[in-house]
Amino acid sequence: MRSMNTPTPSSAAVAVHAAKPRRWAGFNRPRFLQALRKFHGWIGLWGALLGLLFGTSGILLNHRAVMKIPAVRMQESSVQLPLPAPAPSDADALAVWLQQQLGIERPANRVREEPARPVAWGDKTLQQPARWQVSFNALRYSVQAEYWLGSGMVSVKRSDGNFFALLINLHKGNGLGVAWVLLADTLAGSIVLLSLTGVLLWTGLQRRRVVGALIFGASLGATILTVGPSI
Incomplete structure (x- = not known):
């Protein structure tokens, strides 16, 4: 007859299980996932407006040559301006003079000087x-000006775009300052956070799914590093 004090196998297993230390002590997975889901939603809301802007303009940029979408329209005009006397001494002085002459509010975005050089012309130089x-x-x-030293005239070409051209310029950051660049960086950061939090929400912090996601990410990264340089 079995003694009443002898533990049964089931009670012994329960005792061993109770004696094992709990993993993630103090970690509440349901509460963490709930907070992560809210964070994921707020990040998505932040990037929604900019995502719509960059997504629309990105489609237009992607179809500039192949399957072209004729949405962007530019109206171009050109004029020849005589230089004052005395003529500007360098390209920077020319940029200042053009800004005043054409009534442009902002200074030039790009000023470039190409020195004189020999050019092959048939059998001559x-x-x-x-x-x-x-x-x-x-x-x-946009306004583009070109001046050949000694000509006495400067060629100026102006391009005015429609609403879709405005979207393209917003996408590229043309004519915008540092604030817009940093704002666009927040969109890129939100996309990264959405990707990471989305993977975590998909795994539900379950061990098998987390390990599977890590293996998939490592395999994808190794493939890109291996195949990328040869493309």
Whole structure:
């Protein structure tokens, strides 16, 4: 007859299970997942407006050559301006003069000087004069100026775009300052956070799914590092 004090196998297993230390002591998985789900939603809300903007303009940029979408329209005009006397001494002075002459609010975004150089012309070599280039970029228009040293005239071309051209300029950041660049960076950061939190929500912090996600991510990263340089 079995003694009443002898523990049965089931009671012994229960005792051993109770004696084992709990993993993630103090960690409440349901509460963490609930908070993570809320964080995921707020990040998605933050990036929704900018995501719509960059998504629409990204489609237009992706179809510039292949399966072209004729949404962006530019109206171009050009003019030849005589230089004052005395003429600007360098490209920076030319940019300041053009800004005043054309009534442009912002200074030039790009000023470039190309020195004079020999150019092959058939069986001869000709000396090409120095060239100055000045660019003014804004959301709705762009102005490009070109001057060949010694010509006495500067060629100016202006391009005015429609609403879709405005979207493209917003996507590229043309005519915008550091604040817009940093704001666009927050969208990129929100996409990264949405990806990470989305994976965590999918796994539900279950061991098998977490391990599977890590293996998949490591395999994908190794494939990109291996195949990427050869593409």
